[in-house]
Amino acid sequence: MIESGNVDVLLSGGARVFLPSDIKTDLADQALMKDLGMPTTSFGKSKRNDDRNLILEAKADHGYELAFTKQQLAALDGNKILGLFANSGMADGIAYTACSKDNSCIEPSLRDMTIKALDVLSQDPDGFFLMIEGGQIDWAGHSNDAGTMLHELIKFDQAVQAVYDWVKDREDTLVIVTADHETGSFGLSYSRKNLPEGKFLDGDGMQGREYKPNFNFGPLATLDKLYAQSGTFYNMMSAVDSNWDFNGTTGQEWADVINQYSAIKVTAEQAEQIPQREVNEYQVPGHKYLDASEFPKIVDFKEFYVYGDELHGNLIGRTLAADQNVVWGTGTHTAAPVPVYAFGPMGVIKQFSTMQHHVDLANKMIAALIEP
Ligand SMILES: [Zn+2]
Structure with missing residues (x-):
């Protein structure tokens, strides 16, 4: 991307694929990067082999x-910028919500990066193409972590709002908001657990009869409880064992940690499924993910849970799900149709209002950029 000469703005985490393989031990290189303003906390393990x-x-x-x-991003005023704000993934949505409340974030938000990118790219008289990804919505889907997903959606929504504020009075810009796929087979759903009590509502509509739904349709307050989650499932797993060695951990230990981070509470008995493990009947020696002889024990659709020990996080999701009014069907991606929102000149956006193959989105955008 850098050598192509076509990319003016690159902002993300992932410094580890830019830094040399020996960055952790090469003090001269570290001193050089420190001079350039890189915080020492970013000298993690490199992913390069050169x-x-x-x-x-x-x-x-x-x-x-x-x-x-x-801060460094805000101070840049050039027309080609490279920002790398974490060695691997940037802060998750929950951590970002927390630091933005007291203005203590060290990393820029997705919204900050969006505004900066638009500032820089809009200087170009030939126009521009900008791709913004709320990438950790997918990660939260993989780990079946509805609370984190909510915070990621909010983070993404703030970036979309910034784009909308920038384009709303223009007639020369096409905005497409979509997803490359759904993850987790997520749904809010109704259940036979925690049936609501009957109650009398204000007004005459019910003619004096009790309002009493047959099932638990999921009260709106559930969203507040999801929002109140103060750490991701990864944080919870690390709190149970910092090395993610869950052999011999108990339901009580998992329940204590979940109840520390989650507004929805679980009992030790409910949490007993989380440390369960079983023989990996799909073991593939040497496979990046399937090499292990043992896997966390997922009861249903287990074939679709592929990421080894991370799946203890999915089991936290299974434990909380009924009280979240949430269902999950997989730890991977699904082919569910995704929404496509288009904003811009009517003559251009009309064509997006249809069922279409994902590749056509790119083709239509390219055509719009070349022949507006
Ligand atoms: Zn994914």
Whole structure:
């Protein structure tokens, strides 16, 4: 991307694929990166298997200005910028909601990055293409973590709002909001657990009869409880065992941790399913994910739960699900149709209002950019 000469703005986590393989041990390289403003906390394990430092190359050979923090990003005024704000993934939605409340975020938000990208790219008289991803909505779907997903959706919504504020009075910009796929087979659903009490409502509509739904249709207050979740399932797993070695952990330990982070409470008995493990009957020696002889024990649709020990997180999801009025069917992606929202000149957006193959979205966008 950097060498192509076509990418003016690159903002994300993932510094580990830009830094040389020995960044953790090479003090000279570390000093160099520190001089460039990279926080020492970002010198994590590299994902490269060579000694190239793509951050240095971007700056020295291709004219990028660099940012590693929210403050540094705000201060940049060049027309080519590379921002890498975490060694791997950036802060999750719950952590971001927490730090934004007291203005203590070190990383920029998706909204901050969106506004900066629009500022830089809109200087180009030829126009621009910008792709913004709320990437961790997918991660929360994979781990069946509805509370984290809610915070990720809010984070994404704030970025969409920033785009909308920028384009709403223009006639020259096409905005497409969509997803590349659904993850987790998520749904809010009604159940036979916690049936609501009958009650008399204000007004005459019920003619004096009790309002008493047959099933638990999920009170709106459930969303407040999801919003109140103060850590992701990954945080909960690390709190149970920092090395993610869950052998011999008990329902009580899991319940204590869940109840510390979640407004929806579970009993030790309910949580007993979380540490359960079984023989991995789909073991593939040498496979990146399926090499293990043992897997967390998922009772239904287990074939669709593929990510090894991470699945203890999915089992937290299974334990909370009934009280969240939430269902999950898989730990991977589904082919469920996804919404496509289009905003912009009517002549251009009309064509998006149909069922279409995903590839056609790209083709239509390319055509709109070339022949507006
Ligand atoms: Zn995914």
